[in-house]
Amino acid sequence: xxxxxxxxxxxxxxxxxxxxxxxxxxxxxxxxxxxxxxxxxxxxxxxxxxxxxxxxxxxxxxxxxxxxxxxxxxxxxxxxxxxxxxxxxxxxxxxxxxxxxxxxxxxxxxxxxxxxxxxxxxxxxxxxxxxxxxxxxxxxxxxxxxxxxxxxxxxxxxxxxxxxxxxxxxxxxxxxxxxxxxxxxxxxxxxxxxxxxxxxxxxxxxxxxxxxxxxxxxxxxxxxxxxxxxxxxxxxxxxxxxxxxxxxxxxxxxxxxxxxxxxxxxxxxxxxxxxxxxxxxxxxxxxxxxxxxxxxxxxxxxxxxxxxxxxxxxxxxxxxxxxxxxxxxxxxxxxxxxxxxxxxxxxxxxxxxxxxxxxxxxxxxxxxxxxxxxxxxxxxxxxxxxxxxxxxxxxxxxxxxxxxxxxxxxxxxxxxxxxxxxxxxxxxxxxxxxxxxxxxxxxxxxxxxxxxxxxxxxxxxxxxxxxxxxxxxxxxxxxxxxxxxxxxxxxxxxxxxxxxxxxxxx
Amino acid sequence: xxxxxxxxxxxxxxxxxxxxxxxxxxxxxxxxxxxxxxxxxxxxxxxxxxxxxxxxxxxxxxxxxxxxxxxxxxxxxxxxxxxxxxxxxxxxxxxxxxxxxxxxxxxxxxxxxxxxxxxxxxxxxxxxxxxxxxxxxxxxxxxxxxxxxxxxxxxxxxxxxxxxxxxxxxxxxxxxxxxxxxxxxxxxxxxxxxxxxxxxxxxxxxxxxxxxxxxxxxxxxxxxxxxxxxxxxxxxxxxxxxxxxxxxxxxxxxxxxxxxxxxxxxxxxxxxxxxxxxxxxxxxxxxxxxxxxxxxxxxxxxxxxxxxxxxxxxxxxxxxxxxxxxxxxxxxxxxxxxxx
Numbered sequence: 001x002x003x004x005x006x007x008x009x010x011x012x013x014x015x016x017x018x019x020x021x022x023x024x025x026x027x028x029x030x031x032x033x034x035x036x037x038x039x040x041x042x043x044x045x046x047x048x049x050x051x052x053x054x055x056x057x058x059x060x061x062x063x064x065x066x067x068x069x070x071x072x073x074x075x076x077x078x079x080x081x082x083x084x085x086x087x088x089x090x091x092x093x094x095x096x097x098x099x100x101x102x103x104x105x106x107x108x109x110x111x112x113x114x115x116x117x118x119x120x121x122x123x124x125x126x127x128x129x130x131x132x133x134x135x136x137x138x139x140x141x142x143x144x145x146x147x148x149x150x151x152x153x154x155x156x157x158x159x160x161x162x163x164x165x166x167x168x169x170x171x172x173x174x175x176x177x178x179x180x181x182x183x184x185x186x187x188x189x190x191x192x193x194x195x196x197x198x199x200x201x202x203x204x205x206x207x208x209x210x211x212x213x214x215x216x217x218x219x220x221x222x223x224x225x226x227x228x229x230x231x232x233x234x235x236x237x238x239x240x241x242x243x244x245x246x247x248x249x250x251x252x253x254x255x256x257x258x259x260x261x262x263x264x265x266x267x268x269x270x271x272x273x274x275x276x277x278x279x280x281x282x283x284x285x286x287x288x289x290x291x292x293x294x295x296x297x298x299x300x301x302x303x304x305x306x307x308x309x310x311x312x313x314x315x316x317x318x319x320x321x322x323x324x325x326x327x328x329x330x331x332x333x334x335x336x337x338x339x340x341x342x343x344x345x346x347x348x349x350x351x352x353x354x355x356x357x358x359x360x361x362x363x364x365x366x367x368x369x370x371x372x373x374x375x376x377x378x379x380x381x382x383x384x385x386x387x388x389x390x391x392x393x394x395x396x397x398x399x400x401x402x403x404x405x406x407x408x409x410x411x412x413x414x415x416x417x418x419x420x421x422x423x424x425x426x427x428x429x430x431x432x433x434x435x436x437x438x439x440x441x442x443x444x445x446x447x448x449x450x451x452x453x454x455x456x457x458x459x460x461x462x463x464x465x466x467x468x469x470x471x472x473x474x475x476x477x478x479x480x481x482x483x484x485x486x487x488x489x490x491x492x493x494x495x496x497x498x499x500x501x502x503x504x505x506x
Numbered sequence: 507x508x509x510x511x512x513x514x515x516x517x518x519x520x521x522x523x524x525x526x527x528x529x530x531x532x533x534x535x536x537x538x539x540x541x542x543x544x545x546x547x548x549x550x551x552x553x554x555x556x557x558x559x560x561x562x563x564x565x566x567x568x569x570x571x572x573x574x575x576x577x578x579x580x581x582x583x584x585x586x587x588x589x590x591x592x593x594x595x596x597x598x599x600x601x602x603x604x605x606x607x608x609x610x611x612x613x614x615x616x617x618x619x620x621x622x623x624x625x626x627x628x629x630x631x632x633x634x635x636x637x638x639x640x641x642x643x644x645x646x647x648x649x650x651x652x653x654x655x656x657x658x659x660x661x662x663x664x665x666x667x668x669x670x671x672x673x674x675x676x677x678x679x680x681x682x683x684x685x686x687x688x689x690x691x692x693x694x695x696x697x698x699x700x701x702x703x704x705x706x707x708x709x710x711x712x713x714x715x716x717x718x719x720x721x722x723x724x725x726x727x728x729x730x731x732x733x734x735x736x737x738x739x740x741x742x743x744x745x746x747x748x749x750x751x752x753x754x755x756x757x758x759x760x761x762x763x764x765x766x767x768x769x770x771x772x773x774x775x776x777x778x779x780x781x782x783x784x785x786x787x788x789x790x791x792x793x794x795x796x797x798x799x800x801x802x803x804x805x806x807x808x809x810x811x812x813x814x815x816x817x818x819x820x821x822x823x824x825x826x827x828x829x830x831x832x833x834x835x836x837x838x839x840x841x842x843x844x845x846x
Contacts, residue, residue, distance in 0.1 A: 100714060101715070
């Protein structure tokens with residue numbers, strides 16, 4: 001065609017307009033006659049040279065052969081969250097056959113169904129949990145213990161019940177010895193505070209369990225506590241069954257029990273690494289399930305029933321358990337009402353009143369508590385890096401204020417602190433991507449490496465804190481312990497998880 | 507069976523009406539064959555019934571009067587106004603005549619007139635050919651306004667309008683003409699369940715989770731429905747937020763029963779329309795819902811509509827002025843983040 005030659009006529013409701021070629025060349029059609037074309041689509045091009053014609057033909061052939069549309073990463077009825085969960089847990093989405101949309105809930109039920117029945121508790125659906133769903137809750141290992149473990153001699157138990165005051169007056173060590181002698185399972189380095197007494201047909205206190213002074217524990221069936229767990233002073237427990245996991249922290253003046261504490265459904269289960277703040281009150285006349293790494297902060301209250309007028313007169317009368325799924329948090333002074341479930345990693349802000357379920361990962365606040373946003377937000381890699389650098393700044397300042405001789409050091413690929421402690425030189429380094437080729441500094445003390453990406457085996461001769469996988473590799477002493485504690489205070493807990501800071505540099 | 511395009515469904519319904527009733531006439535601009543109307547809805551009519559299809563000059567103000575007179579004299583005229591924007595030219599006839607004659611003359615006359623007209627933008631037709639002016643007709647006593655969507659039974663709507671002994675404004679949509687008439691099949695439209703309410707101009711109610719509740723009810727109509735349905739599916743797939751969508755069939759008189767029924771399951775209401783925000787259809791719905799069902803509302807009603815300004819012709823500017831999928835989705839998300 002020549003420049004200015006009409007190549008196309010556009011007809012509208014009002015007129016017909018000729019479109020002329022902007023230059024000389026070969027007219028190439030992008031569509032066949034009669035084909036329907038979207039508004040705004042290019043229908044043809046004028047190629048200026050043979051090369052352009054060839055390129056155009058090639059493009060059109062390619063477009064026709066392999067559909068350029070990117071393959072969707074999931075079926076059209078599967079939500080983004082469902083697809084992510086399925087990928088994470090290796091679930092085949094083709095297993096889910098239902099009309100309508102496939103949501104995260106559908107995938108979660110498949111994940112739950114995959115776990116062997118009866119896991120976590122010998123009667124998962126029976127009275128122990130009153131048929132409550134255990135989804136999202138990692139329960140303490142002590143639930144799995146055989147019923148004979150820690151069973152007290154009936155005569156000894158009767159004497160405890162008859163005259164707890166006489167037993168209470170005994171020295172701590174003697175009380176422990178008597179428990180042991182009469183069938184209780186009491187581990188190493190267990191500490192039972194002054195005037196504290198535990199009355200239960202089965203008592204299990206694993207290694208390093210501490211219960212503060214002036215406590216009273218009365219259980220109808222069992223009181224079982226995992227290793228390293230600490231209870232503060234004036235603990236009051238009145239509940240049918242209590243299972244507490246490992247490495248838990250239960251504060252002062254905590255009260256488990258109250259009206260209906262002897263009811264057959266009364267089970268209190270607290271997962272590993274849970275935090276229960278001072279003056280918390282939990283009334284487990286129905287099961288109260290608290291997952292792993294849950295923060296139930298001070299003065300918060302979990303209730304499983306209300307008190308009031310006749311249900312036959314239309315008043316609310318409710319008995320129902322409470323579940324705090326793994327890694328959830330309950331703020332200071334918050335009340336969680338009977339029957340509510342707080343989802344995994346959800347946060348309820350302080351002084352809220354929870355009267356409905358809070359979905360996983362959400363932030364809820366208010367009276368009544370309502371979802372107001374997400375509990376956490378996704379972080380870009382750059383932001384995570386920046387945060388680690390800030391943590392190092394803060395650690396350096398803290399060590400300096402604690403009187404430790406510390407200098408900042410920067411080397412290619414790493415940044416960190418040089419410490420002079422216990423007469424030796426140690427290093428705390430941040431190496432963003434750490435592999436075995438990393439050159440460790442010469443040190444007669446410890447080398448602790450923090451990393452966001454550990455490739456392959458950790459280098460020998462140092463302890464590694466993998467901040468992404470939340471895992472500790474290798475061993476160390478005071479420096480490693482201090483850094484680990486510093487991280488713990490910022491919510492970063494490492495596996496293996498059973499660990500306690502026994503003092504050090506900070 | 508391939509779904510027919512909406513323009514073809516309307517065209518068939520017209521042919522059928524002309525076949526069945528010899529008192530049906532069609533008046534409008536450029537409606538004769540071979541052109542067959544600006545949007546081809548009247549194609550084939552004038553070839554078969556030349557005496558009953560009347561092409562007119564550009565004269566809307568007079569046209570409304572002529573059509574009203576025909577209706578009062580016992581005909582069933584269908585008036586095609588090429589672009590809904592030009593309804594404005596007939597406003598004196600509509601407000602002071604067509605809607606009032608029956609009442610003023612104590613039921614001695616009736617005006618069985620149907621005014622068909624396309625509203626809506628997204629085609630780059632500029633400020634005077636893209637508006638959604640149906641809200642101006644709401645509150646004019648004595649006229650019925652229907653605005654079926656691409657999922658409604660368009661033929662039944664048109665029949666019902668022509669059979670009506672009183673004036674009906676039949677609001678069509680320009681984008682709808684070229685899109686398939688997606689009627690529910692086995693109670694589903696695409697991935698959504700769809701229920702049709704009873705009555706002459708039924709509403710459609712859509713749900714992605716079998717009507718088991720959700721984050722909000724989105725009430726809409728006409729050409730805005732596909733935008734809202736896209737938003738509903740986006741909210742499910744990306745946010746796992748389920749909504750119910752109510753597509754009203756008739757805007758005046760307004761029947762809120764399906765909206766209230768859905769609201770009882772969701773507790774939150776979003777209105778979505780393509781017209782400008784102020785004093786829009788959503789404003790009327792919000793006012794009525796808060797009066798009738800305050801107890802069902804768990805948060806303020808949110809309105810999604812066009813900006814209060816003339817519509818630009820440029821595509822990008824027009825898109826920015828008109829409510830889109832993300833605007834609807836954000837209105838629903840705002841409930842989740844505000845907890846309302």
